[in-house]
Amino acid sequence: MQALQNNKLILSIFLVLTGVVYWIYSQGFTGAFYFDDFRPLGNLQQVHDFQTGLQYITNETSGPLGRPVAMLSFLLNVGDWPDYPQNFFRINTIIHLLNGLIIYFLSLKLFKLVKPQSKYQALFALFTSFFWLVLPLNVSTSLIAVQRMASLSATFVFSGVLAYLYALDYQAQHLKRGQWVVYVVIAIFSLLAMFTKENGMLLPLFLFVAEITLFKHQTEYQHGRKLRLVVLGGCYFIILAYLGSLLPHIANAYVDRPYTFIERISTEPQILLDYLRLLFIPDIFSYNPFHDNYPTNSSLFATFYSSLSAVFWLALVILAVVFRHKFTVFSFAILWFLTAHILESTIVPLELYYEHRNYVATFAVCFCVVYLVTTIHGKKSQIFMATLLSGYLVILAGCCYLVTKTWGNQHYAAYAWQYNQKGSMRATEHLALKLLADGNKPDALMFVKENTKNCPDCLNSYVQQMVIACSMNLNSSVQSARQYLLQYNRPLRSVAGLPSTLSSLFDMVENKQCKLVDLQTLKQLNQKFLQSPKGGINTGNHVGLHNNLYMIAVAEKNISEQERQINQMWMLSHAPWLANLKLEWLLQQHQYDNAIYFVQKDLCTLAENSTSPLEQSCLQAPNKIKRAMMNGKN
Template sequence: MMQQRHQQILPVATLLLTGLLALWAYWPGLSGGFLFDDLGSLPALGAYGPVTHWDTFWRYITSGTADPTGRPLAMLTFLLDAHDWPANPLPFKRTNLILHLLNGVLLYLLLARLGKFLGIEKRRSSVAASLGCALWLLHPLMVSTTLYVVQREAMLATVCTLAGLLLWLHGRHRLCEGRLKSGMMWSVLGLGGFTLLGTLAKANGALLPLYALLIEIVLLRDRHPVRPHASRRAYRWTMAVLGLLPALALIGYLVKAGAQGLMTGGPVGIRSWSIGQRLLTEPRVLMDYLQLLWLPRPFSSGLFNDQYVASSSWLHPAITLPSTLAVCSLIAVAWWQRRWHPAFALALLFYFAGQLLESTSLPLELYFEHRNYAPALLMFWPLGLWLTDTCRLKIFKVSLVVVLPLILATITHARAEVWGDVRTQGLVWAKINPASPRAQANAAEIEMENDRPLAAINRLEVSLAAHPEQSQLVFNLIDARCMVGGVGMTDTDAARKAMQSTTSTGTLFVRWFEHALPIAISERCPGLDLATLQSFIDAGLHNPRLSAANSQQDLTWLRGRIALAEHQPDVALIEFERALDMQIRPAFALQAAATLGAAGYPPLGLQLLDHYQLVKGNITHAQVSMSMLHEWVLERQNYWQDELARLRATLQTDTTTQYPSVPAANQKHP
């Protein structure tokens, strides 16, 4: 009786201690700030006003653009931390840490369940599950997911994956007992319902059926078949419809994307590499990931991995072919050993299956540490099983059971300290990634914020010499030059060259322009005037890689801003109308008309709105996706109609106030 009670208390106590150790390890990182993609996704919290009532809730929850689904489940959870933007990062990071701990509990339950299927003694199975869970939960590689706020998307998809697998296994167990109705219900809920939920958090949730198939083939089919005839037939249909078909559809989609990329040579103008080069590169990336998992270190490259060089052939770099052979060999060995070493085989196959979406044919960036979060779930379980088999090397193995989690927690604590200090974080990453333009630009910004412009200049000049096409480097360099006296022709020439050759400016150039325009108008920085800004824009407009409608619209919009600054409102109106025609959006029409009105030309703002009314019938509507639903929500709420009417009324009032003697129909600017 006492022994049985002890066996029940031990897992709970172990999980509690592991959780406390994880809290200690991650605590320093909670004081960190928002980073990188956080600043691209989280401002949606305030894009349509504070999320304080149902109208703003529906506008916000449908505003996601990542994946066709928009990831609304992840967006929903951000409301736990803030209802407006800007916001305090602490609540976001705290919620992420809670989710990480929850995933640890779910992982323990899954590993303990899988251990039973291996026929292992219950106590050993429980300890092995605890150790496998602890090594994953405390691993420093998970810091770049847990403390990176926007990667809550990956964490929520993992919650759904683990919960879905547990429910499916519960349903399968009931089917084995002949409970057809309840077994089917739990199986369908686990495989169907939680795949859907996981996909609404991030597309990685769609991998759940593939994970279930691997567990079925490697661990369950031969050892624990579903025997009652009716249950077996129902189970086969369930696995075919909710397991095999979704998995095949996903693999087919990736194959199609790869084939199209190979044929077109894409992604043209988006990345500096082709799909073929990406496919050659990813085996190297996967081997690097495995090295980080099995040889953890206090510091890593973090979020800045743009220096990772794509493979151009099997031998360039030379590690390309060996890495590809190594990945293929690991998969082949795992498949071959599935009968004799099922835990080892399942852990490896699970890992590579988890990398399918982000490390194959989709034109995502080459390398990110957070892509290991879900794939590595089972990675340390085989080690846990080996260490808990104390027939041999008992003292050595028991020592490792205690020491390994403590070592990982210590390394994670050191890494979390870096994540908890934005200044230290930026400088450490810049030192680790000397060839990364993003890391050097980020470090230079930190140095300028700390009144060290000369250090920023030295850093940026070195990086710019190696990456002259990187606009983020040259515009930061101009900022630093302005802090120490002025901009020279060498700097402006470098800026024009970067704008002519960059693959994408994203929102970087627009954001930089917004703070550079007042400086140019006031002539506070010698060498940076309106004509210079105009030359940067013109260089971008002649860059064939910036030919996409959104890039052209942004640059044309900025030409209009310069025309306003030069007191040429008619030219500004022409540029704004031209920009609007490139991509007809009510948000842009509002922004352009409001800008004209704020500059003192409300009649031209009204003309801009009139032009929008003429061309709005040519709006290209979103395809079937969350963006389409977002358009429907805004239309149903008359959001744009009300905003346009409100702005029109304001502009008409301003026009009447400024030009009272001119009939409204004939009002022009002075």
């Protein structure tokens, strides 16, 4: 009874601490939207009723599964884009606190397994959950609006592990029915997690890690364990096999990245060590949204740090596997942490560095640290270590406050991040946009020019220089950037953001806001990047550049060039907006037979035979053609 009362007291303390954590995170509610937010969240403006809401949920392209659960959650913010980012952050923070509560009960359950004789299991769970909640490394997951995808997926992962433990308890009492419950739990929570974000499919892998470490000596969990190991281990094998299946085509997968496959796998061990360092040793300005300037390694042993990282992780994996029966919690933490990174931090050609990839990974590390403190012998030593850990968590909470306070001050954060992330095109662009919004063009130009020196391959910074300098009528800055771009002869591996910036420059030229650039220059620049050596830019950028050339052709009233560019875009992508553009253009040119042929043989055929969101365009096309033909006769 006394233990039960203590547990209730500690849970009450934890709930009070969640209020503190909410207040800490609320300092960042005045933050901004960032580059990854705009495409998936911008479509919220198109949601007006049930049908458009359903389209919003089902038409997302961030991942192969569409992430419909995450997109459904964003409907809570209909009406908030783009003016009220605080409402996104508020919901994200509530999800973060919910995850902390789940981790409290999950940690309590695990401590009952690994410390069955202790009277302080709830206290250990309190330390673990609060540790995880105030990690500055986790801040970006809640204060970048779109990363709700990551935190909500984590909700189902943590809930799935907790439900799995209770299902095992149920199985111990009801052997036949209980075994079905175990597998139903795995299936339901895995599906929920992966349809929120694809790395939710790692849930069975986390359960496998727990089975071969923490659950090995739990007698009450032995019934059906061999089958569970086969099923969960099979899931692990499937993921590894999937990664292996990418290898034969890996060279093509990396053509639109500014690094090679070898550079990625040589750099990721170092990045994982950076994550671990930032987990324990806060560096206030290192927690930010912009890491596109992270330097790559040409090999695993290119530098001392990269060599150390490779050896460090290899040694930890060997130790964790070999001694998983003796040092179960240590092995659990290492294998859980690395399993959490198995998709996003290995060979899949994603961006190199993102802090939110640690959101699930850090749980096991926090659990392990608290567990190690509980193994200290001697009452005085235990009190000392508990005091030391408490002090550390207070410091960590203070650092978390400084991080969220920085994120909440948009201009201060923009300056700090640009200084800390020299050579980051995104950090520079973010700061430049803030300065331009304030009418401070000279400083915006200064920072963009500085970035061209720090990052000579950041071509978008040169176009931004042309945009700003042209608006200030500074011919020398415009022409120096133009000359550099036209003479650039290295293989283009990435031109992220460049098509849209060139589009902005076109708008300025068309609106007579830029007299130092003409349409011929814009045409040369867009064609230059389309004809880059090795063609190392992805389909999305190709479409953007062709669309710029189409708009130039419209301005020049060049009908044949308009048709050529539209056809080029349609060959590259069958996006609904392109289908509508091509149909509208055919109707404007009174090519009614071609329009009918396009709808019947191309558009509607694609809508029937694929999962692409072209159905609406197909259904609306006949009425558009009919109206255009009637107007043409009149």
